[in-house]
Amino acid sequence: MRHLKFAPSWLRFLIIFLLAMGILFRFFNLDGKVYWYDETYTSLRISGYRITEVKQQIFNNSVITGESFAHFQGANQQKSLNDTIMTLAKEDPYHPPLYYIIARLWMEIFGNSVTAIRSLSSYISLLVFPCVYWLCRELFNVPLSVPGVAIALMAISPIQLVYAQEAQEYILWLVTILLSSASLLRAMRLESQDKDELANEQKQPDLFAIWSIYAVTLAISLYTCIWSAFVALAHVIYVTSAAKFKFTETVRTYLLVSLVGFLAFMPWITIVIGDFFQFLLSADKTKNQSFLMPIFPFLQMQLSRIFFDIDLSPANPLNSLITPILLIIIGYSICFLCLTTNYKVWFFLITFIVVPALPLILSSAGGIQLSTEPYFMPSYLGIQVTVAYLLATQIYNESVSRRSIWQIIMTLVIVCGLISCKVSSQAETWWNKGVSYGNPQVARIINQTSSPLLVSDALGNNYGNIFSLSYLLETKVRFLLVNNQKIPIIPDGFANVFLFNPSDPWRETIEKKYNLKTDIVYSDQYYSVWKLVKSPNLRQRNISINKLVSSL
Template identity: 70%
Template structure:
């Protein structure tokens, strides 16, 4: 680190340019991508309703329009902050309430549009840049070009663009990780300053203030995302390791600050444990089906998405070339930082990369597959990798002979270009890999919207519930819905040119066929769901009830 230099003017200009481009891309086409399954649940929690109440009101077999979904998506003046908290506590305690409460106030001011709710994440994501600067200053302890390069990497990182444009708490979680990590390092630095007479008089107050900041930021992180507990474990391992496993004053103060944070989080933790034990004794737990993907390809793909992301599948040969190149860069960055920095630096980065990811990876490495929605849990690992890469680039573009510096400057330029091109591709797409079970919703909506007078029929099983809400944002007002529970046979009115069954089970679909003497033809199918169309049987005429005001409920 002593060979690094102050930030030259060209690098300052580059950082400002990348920051501007990053901000523009974050705000560009915010509503263009599908508002997917998990985001509809975010809006549901903000509204203060529960899925039970929603099913009672619209999953009742009546004909409804897309406007019927609006009251359950976003700020609803009929419900209070307490309703939002209770919705999470009773049905989704794995998500603490901090982000949802902030989002509720945000939507109360700016409305319930997709652009409004996603813009909150965009504005939160802008806090990443000063926070990463602070963390680099505390970690590397040098006012050099390294924090600037770290800001540049964060600014053009495709993985951060994904979460900066999602109505979910993940980008807020990243901010709280940065804040708590920087606050920890600052508190430890102040604690270890030389104890001259002036420091002895001031140190207790300074130390208390800094450890108090750490306790507050860790509490905020816990109330943002439960996985912050493992980030806290990484912090604890770092403190104990740097203290050489001795009970020093720093260790004792750290334990006290962490204890305060966990005591502050205890009320929500009690709710989480209660729900967990209820899940263990509930028969519903056996019905949950998770979409799985091979663990090694998954991890490599996520690794590459830190720097380059064209939404490519593993079936594309280009993916393997990208994976190979990124793996070499990241592997060398981790090796380089371990070989060239003080152990207090590389231990922090390794702990941040490994500890939060380990509980996620170990069970999946044993089974050979991993949950396809596990990507956000790796955010601390993404951060550690980016810190190591920033250090590598900041060091190499100044050290060595001219040819060596030129090579690393080219590498840094390629990383920046890959990030910007990824941003460009992302900004023009209507769906992306992070949309999960809703990835194909735009395509399905296009099929349905092309018909003259469509009827959309589904039940509330599994992911159907969230996907129905997601599709309601994409389907035209002419589409009518009949939603049922427990695979009840719907009463299909006359007057519709096309009737679609969304992701029906085989038994439910065949029962509907027999009831109305119709056939079903599949119009769409992927790894997540299928869409079928009811068509007239050759031998018989369908028995369909008349469309009346009694069974048509317009909201």
């Protein structure tokens, strides 16, 4: 790697340019995309209110305005930070509290707007760049070429941009796993040095300090996302295999430090285990509707989105052209890594890619849940670093023709990333919005009508989607929300009444009670919206009466 130690001026300029573009994209149009189902739950957890409290106050068969939702969407005077933590512990322990604590403090300073809460993730995402630089330095021991290309690819990666603008914990999780992984590699490198070499090296961090950093970052990572346990498992496999499965001093130190990190997480993992057993003993095992996708199309789609994503259907000709090229580059980069680096480098990245993703893949016999996509974040990171190594190496290839080909490939990857970020940053909805993908279109349909009333219940995904729609609907829209599919009492004075995702029996019961019919005005794979209209017989009778009155 001697030729990789110093990057030419053009590469430095390119890295700085792409980094600047990536930062601009992260803060552009933060409130432009729909504030979707999962993000409204983030704001609800931050508020400290429980779902049962919200149902009692607004899902009570009374007509309310959109302003009624704001009280449960962020920091407020009625609930404290302790309420935020306790709400997570009681209702959603599988989401550890660290991000929500930070977000609560952030919103108390900057307010509860969509821009404010999403800007927290945007600022956190800036920490990814120095962290990935450190990780690549420890892996490849070069100052700029590979780390610089990795930073550039991360800056314009569309899948990184998605989570840099989400009011969720996943970008913070990425920072924590980068820090823990880099500190682990640093500690292992220092452990492998001779004691005399270690003593004479200037400005060398103390081993105890580095191992302490790993323990702290491991605990922080676990308190950010429970899936960090599988990242830690990847670390265990890597450390033991690097020691050739011998119980060396490095292995002993690592196991002790890891134990400290997990012990720090014990208070929360106890809550998670208790909730799991309570779920098994409970008679109510209903879950929100989940949407499954075959594993291989899912993986193909997600791997492509690391570098190219303009939210097209898989059957689109552009996707059919670009996706195979990107998959070939990813596959070749993994083979190239294994053939040209030593065991400790390529095995670390392979375990980093495979181990956290393997439980998701093995459990997907009937199809993989789309909601599990963020948990592939370590795999995305490992692939991006692998491709960065390939590109940084091949643009220095001794063969002029091969060097030109790889410079063209690198240009293609960069152009795909820039186009994807531009399209994504200007869109009002995106594939990651899941069950709320169609909310902007539904909001336009309702906003175009006069005196509209939106009727819904709290079952399934309706609860979070109604909160999401409250950000999009105009102030003239009123809400009539009921619990447990009670028959709504629809008052007079509303010219247009809409039913949001009603079950067929509930919709038919409403039709019979009010002697009306329902016409579907929107439908997708997640939900449907219906409009109450006069039945044909009643409409025809009114027309006949009007004609009779006119003739008289």
